[in-house]
Amino acid sequence: MIRYxxxxxxxxxxxxxQKAGGDRRVLETKDVAKLVVHENRVLxxxxxxxxxxxxxxxxxxxxxxxxxxxxxxxxHPVHLCFGILPKEGLQxxxxxxxxxxNSQVSVIAHCIFPAAVKVIHKMDADIEIGANARFDYKETxxxxxxxxxxxxxKARVKVGKGGVWQSTFALSQGLVGKLDYDFDVxxxxxxxxxxxxxxxxxxxxxxxxxxxxxxxxxxxxGLAKSRLVLGDRARAEVRGETYGNAxxxxxxxxxxxxxxxxxxxxxxxxxxxxxxxxxxxxxxxAIGSIDRKQVExxxxxxxxxxxxxxxxxxxxxR
Amino acid sequence: MLVVENLQxxxxxxxxxxxxxxxxxxxxxxGILGENGTGKTTIANLIMGTNNYRPTxxxxxxxxxxxxxxSVSQRAKKGITLAWQEPARVEGLTVRDYLSLSSHxxxxxxxxDYLLMVGMEPGQYLDRDIDATLSxxxxxxxxxxxxxxxxxxxxxxxxxxxxxxxxxxxLLLNGIAAMNKQGSSVLLIxxxxxxxxxxxxxxxxxxxxxxxxxxxxxxxxxxxxxxxTCPHINEPEQLS
Numbered sequence: 001m002i003r004y005x006x007x008x009x010x011x012x013x014x015x016x017x018q019k020a021g022g023d024r025r026v027l028e029t030k031d032v033a034k035l036v037v038h039e040n041r042v043l044x045x046x047x048x049x050x051x052x053x054x055x056x057x058x059x060x061x062x063x064x065x066x067x068x069x070x071x072x073x074x075x076h077p078v079h080l081c082f083g084i085l086p087k088e089g090l091q092x093x094x095x096x097x098x099x100x101x102n103s104q105v106s107v108i109a110h111c112i113f114p115a116a117v118k119v120i121h122k123m124d125a126d127i128e129i130g131a132n133a134r135f136d137y138k139e140t141x142x143x144x145x146x147x148x149x150x151x152x153x154k155a156r157v158k159v160g161k162g163g164v165w166q167s168t169f170a171l172s173q174g175l176v177g178k179l180d181y182d183f184d185v186x187x188x189x190x191x192x193x194x195x196x197x198x199x200x201x202x203x204x205x206x207x208x209x210x211x212x213x214x215x216x217x218x219x220x221x222g223l224a225k226s227r228l229v230l231g232d233r234a235r236a237e238v239r240g241e242t243y244g245n246a247x248x249x250x251x252x253x254x255x256x257x258x259x260x261x262x263x264x265x266x267x268x269x270x271x272x273x274x275x276x277x278x279x280x281x282x283x284x285x286a287i288g289s290i291d292r293k294q295v296e297x298x299x300x301x302x303x304x305x306x307x308x309x310x311x312x313x314x315x316x317x318r
Numbered sequence: 319m320l321v322v323e324n325l326q327x328x329x330x331x332x333x334x335x336x337x338x339x340x341x342x343x344x345x346x347x348x349g350i351l352g353e354n355g356t357g358k359t360t361i362a363n364l365i366m367g368t369n370n371y372r373p374t375x376x377x378x379x380x381x382x383x384x385x386x387x388x389s390v391s392q393r394a395k396k397g398i399t400l401a402w403q404e405p406a407r408v409e410g411l412t413v414r415d416y417l418s419l420s421s422h423x424x425x426x427x428x429x430x431d432y433l434l435m436v437g438m439e440p441g442q443y444l445d446r447d448i449d450a451t452l453s454x455x456x457x458x459x460x461x462x463x464x465x466x467x468x469x470x471x472x473x474x475x476x477x478x479x480x481x482x483x484x485x486x487x488x489l490l491l492n493g494i495a496a497m498n499k500q501g502s503s504v505l506l507i508x509x510x511x512x513x514x515x516x517x518x519x520x521x522x523x524x525x526x527x528x529x530x531x532x533x534x535x536x537x538x539x540x541x542x543x544x545x546x547t548c549p550h551i552n553e554p555e556q557l558s
Contacts, residue, residue: 227409256409296368297406299390300399301420301468311419315410315447 010036010043012085016112020142020173026079033078037062039089050074051105061092061122070100070130078105083112084119087148093123101130101160109139116149116177125155129191132162139167143174147203150178157183159191161217168196172317176205176234183210189217189246197226198317201234201264209238215249215279222251229313230257230264241271244279253283258290258316260309319344319503320365320472325376327364327526334360335526338376342472347494347504349517349534351541353548357526358507359403362476365505366400367393380472397471403480405461407449413460414444420464432463435496437489454481462493466500473497474505479513491516511538 013036018024027034027044033051036044042055042062050072054065068074084091099105113119129135143149151171159165165185176199185193195211207230213222224240242251257266270283290312298308320342327335335357342348352358363371365378367390378386385393408416417429430440436459446452448460458481465473475494482490494516498504506517514520520537522530522545530537 291406292369293402294406294408296390297402297408298419300366300368300394301464302391302394302399303419304391305389311411311415312408315408315415318410 009038009041009085013038013043013081013083013112016083016085016114016142017081017110019114020110020112022110027081029076032076033074034081035064035079036081037083037091037093039084039091048074048078050103051078058092058094060090061094063094064096066095066097068099068103068105068133068135070102072100072103072105074103074105078107080107080109081112082109082121082123084121085112085115087115087117088119090120091122093121095123095125095127097125097127097135099127099129099133099135101133103130103133105134106136107138109137111139111141111151113149114142114144114174115146116144117146119149121149121151123153123155125153125157127155127157127165129157129159129163129165131160133160134164135166137165137167139169141171141173143171143177145174147175147177147205149175150180151176152180154182155184157185157193159185159187159193161189162191163188164192166194168198170198170317172198172200175203176201176207178205179207179209181209181211184212184214185222186214186216187220187222190219191217192221194223195225197228197238199228199236200313200317201228201230201236202232203234204232205230205234207234207236209236210241211239211253212241212243213251214243214245215251215281216245218247218249220246220249222249223254224252225254226256227316228257228266229316230259230266231261233263234261235265237267237269239269239271240283240285242273242281242283244272244274244281245276247276247278249276249279249281251279251281253281253285255283255285256316257287258313259288260290260313319346319381320505321377321379322365323377323379325361325364325378326374327360327371328374333526335364335373338527340521340528342503342505345498345501345503346519347498347506347517349506349508349514349520350523351508351511351514351520351538351545352523353509353545356523358509358523359476360526361523362400362474362505362507365474366390366398368400398474399465399468399470399472400474401458401461401465401476401478403477404454405457407452407457409447409449411448412445413448416448416460417464417467421467429467432466433460435466436460436463436493437486438463455483455486458482459486459490459493462490462497465502466493466497469500470502472503472505474507476507477509478506479508479510487512511542514538
């Protein structure tokens with residue numbers, strides 16, 4: 001059942017969500033599970049058969065407990081909407097997620113900070129994916145143009161035997177501000193983890209990405225992928241770590257950072273480690289300016305140079 | 319349509335193009351045959367303005383205007399385009415996007431037709447990225463489809479057959495013929511006599527200079543008898 005604690009705040013969040021490109025009808029549909037949190041207030045909380053969300057408002061945020069029943073197949077993506085509409089504020093989301101064995105769910109988190117001048121958004125997540133369960137998590141941020149925001153998402157994820165965790169974190173609308181992303185995933189036997197981060201840093205944005213995958217079960221597979229485009233004076237450091245600790249584990253670290261500005265600074269630190277003779281972990285990291293041939297290919301079809309660069313950047317961050 | 323006069327290019331003190339003259343008529347498929355290292359791709363770059371190539375001397379006249387100092391975009395907007403020998407791959411850019419942005423009108427049905435013209439099933443390819451997951455041959459045919467979509471006045475095709483297997487080659491040649499049929503002049507750069515056969519005229523390139531122009535059958539034969547067996551590659555003065 002939808003619970004509107006503050007109607008006006010709810011409408012404000014939905015309006016901001018729509019302005020950022022979201023479809024408000026999704027959040028107004030009854031058979032879609034959703035959670036809308038503004039600052040430390042829960043504005044809407046709708047569960048659905050097979051999925052239950054419990055919340056507790058705290059001084060600076062909300063504690064969220066999400067449970068997916070064993071065997072449940074949630075037909076539509078679950079929408080989480082977090083945000084701070086004023087210029088200043090602090091939001092701390094503490095999340096506990098338990099996806100039962102053989103369950104399947106897709107979660108889309110929208111984090112909205114359209115006017116942020118001095119805002120901190122923290123997420124601390126403890127996630128367990130059951131055996132043969134599948135959990136897709138997509139987090140998209142909508143920031144304003146002031147850059148006065150600090151985003152600190154941290155997650156510890158454990159993927160059970162044969163389970164699948166796929167996450168995508170995207171921050172390409174508005175200035176990033178300061179981002180300190182830290183996801184740590186442990187994969188048990190034949191589990192799969194795919195972590196993808198996409199960010200567009202401009203102005204004085206400061207981006208730190210830390211993706212860690214521990215392939216602790218036999219036959220586990222992992223991919224830590226990052227795509228960053230940096231302009232102006234933006235700085236980014238990407239650490240992609242994958243540890244092959246079990247027989248026939250397979251992992252790959254794939255980092256691409258494009259620098260499109262003379263003062264932008266990009267750094268990549270891939271760490272690959274194998275402690276089992278049959279495990280294999282590979283990495284590739286590419287840092288540099290936008291490929292001239294790609295630009296000229298599009299210019300030869302009639303695009304101006306700026307348009308061509310824009311198409312390439314949007315492609316990388318798609 | 320395209321007149322190249324006494325074109326010269328020196329790179330690092332070395333002459334790459336040496337007084338090249340070329341004329342491509344409206345609606346013509348003009349082949350350029352040449353061995354490796356004779357300057358074929360350099361000519362493509364000079365006419366399109368890519369790779370930052372600008373002539374050391376000479377003129378490139380397109381529809382009466384010297385375009386030698388224009389940017390790649392400006393030349394494209396005048397109706398010239400280039401299909402690279404090894405086309406770039408762009409992560410996150412789908413075949414549909416690529417053909418749409420190339421297209422003169424962007425109509426979905428026509429975009430599908432352009433893929434069909436080069437023997438590609440739209441349902442299989444439209445939503446794929448033009449990235450490393452495509453084979454070299456697939457990427458080349460998509461490049462040709464994007465040129466078809468653009469409907470240029472002049473299409474420069476640099477070694478369109480390289481990396482194309484024997485089954486796909488007729489499809490590629492059909493695509494070039496279709497391009498010409500819809501009104502584009504084609505500068506067809508190749509080292510294959512088979513591909514050059516679809517041209518109306520063929521020029522032979524040696525050491526950055528056109529040394530012979532004529533009908534495809536006669537010129538190809540001359541190329542086969544003289545260039546393929548020539549011990550003096552890129553030394554045309556050695557020809558008897």
